[in-house]
Amino acid sequence: MTLVRRDPFRELSHLRHEMDRLFDYVRHPAKAVEGIGMEVLGPRVDVYQTEREVVVTAEIPGIEAKDDVEITVSEDNLLLKGEVKRGGEIRQENFYRTERYYGSFSRAIALPAEIEADQATASYKNGILEVRMPKAAHQKRKTVKVDIQNKNI
Known part of the structure; x- marks a missing residue:
């Protein structure tokens, strides 16, 4: 039997990373932040x-x-x-x-x-x-x- 170590704070770390990306966009909108667009903000x-x-x-x-x-x-x-x-x-696949x-x-x-x-x-x-x-x-x-x-x- 293999034991897998579980980090209970992993999801919180991921959430923090995503929030940091969002606030980076707000502070520096000219900086390219992949995945954040007008649909979010x-x-x-x-x-x-x-x-x-x-x-x-x-x-x-x-x-x-x-x-x-x-x-x-x-x-x-x-x-x-x-x-x-x-x-x-223009079709999406042509971009x-x-x-x-x-x-x-x-x-x-x-x-x-x-x-x-x-x-x-x-x-x-x-x-x-x-x-x-x-x-x-x-x-x-x-x-x-x-x-x-x-x-x-």
Whole structure:
């Protein structure tokens, strides 16, 4: 009878390796990480805010029709769902290398401020989707400087 040594932490080690690969992609998206594409992470986005609005831009090249992307906005969340279709009649077995992603994607983005969802607008140009969302009225606060009242300073 042969005894096989079992490492109970092997699966945890494998999981850690996969998580490291995922976070490497997030930290360094220009670095090639095999096996991680838009189907896992969704399109890459930038989120910023001004005094009056929250803006999200997303890289989604290959969108040809409005129906290819569904944009859903709530007070604190933006959901992008869609499909990038491969153009032409190229059969899969004819590819030597394929790095661009085709297929379905979904990405939920937490917003940094509450917004007026019914006033959101979107535009698409050169592979970039831009969603502009005005901040809710109670979010438009001014900044006030507060003086320290301690006499020891």
